[in-house]
Amino acid sequence: MNSILFYKIMAKCYDLLDIIYFHDKKNSPRKAVLDAVNRNDTILDLCTGTASMAIQIAKRYPNTKIMGIDISKDMLRVAQNKIHKEQITNVELLSMDATDMSFEKERFDKILVSLLKLPTPKRCIEP
Ligand SMILES: C[S@@+](CC[C@H](N)C(=O)[O-])C[C@H]1O[C@@H](n2cnc3c(N)ncnc32)[C@H](O)[C@@H]1O
Numbered sequence: 124m125n126s127i128l129f130y131k132i133m134a135k136c137y138d139l140l141d142i143i144y145f146h147d148k149k150n151s152p153r154k155a156v157l158d159a160v161n162r163n164d165t166i167l168d169l170c171t172g173t174a175s176m177a178i179q180i181a182k183r184y185p186n187t188k189i190m191g192i193d194i195s196k197d198m199l200r201v202a203q204n205k206i207h208k209e210q211i212t213n214v215e216l217l218s219m220d221a222t223d224m225s226f227e228k229e230r231f232d233k234i235l236v237s238l239l240k241l242p243t244p245k246r247c248i249e250p
Contacts, residue, residue: 126195127195130195153179156180160180161184163186166190167192167231168189168191170193173201186213187213191216202216203216
């Protein structure tokens with residue numbers, strides 16, 4: 124099964140992951156990411172999924188700007204609904220393939236890749 128079909132099926136229940144596995148906030152990998160962020164960072168969240176990590180960063184650090192990209196429109200739809208519901212204004216979402224991106228050089232302070240393994244990018248940052 125390819126990734127897009129897999130996440131089409133999983134999108135509506137993906138957030139159970141945080142409830143089941145990451146409920147212990149002190150030992151959650153989400154905490155390690157939150158601790159690594161500076162309050163004014165501009166962040167690229169690769170393969171943002173349902174934007175759980177992006178939303179946590181956005182809420183903890185309201186001055187950050189986060190761009191979440193994902194190839195699955197189904198995951199992005201769930202993410203967009205959450206952002207709307209929680210009235211988050213510092214997360215933007217884009218439908219994009221993480222192995223073929225075109226952002227300008229030095230646009231982001233940090234690039235986040237959480238809970239996944241990517242193949243080697245064909246093209247990452249364009250000059
Ligand atoms: C395990 S989820 C991780 C979601 C999120 N990073 C998190 O911390 O919960 C993996 C995500 O990677 C996305 N993905 C897989 N291959 C991708 C690619 N080439 N470009 C962009 N997104 C991709 C999937 O659509 C899915 O939403």
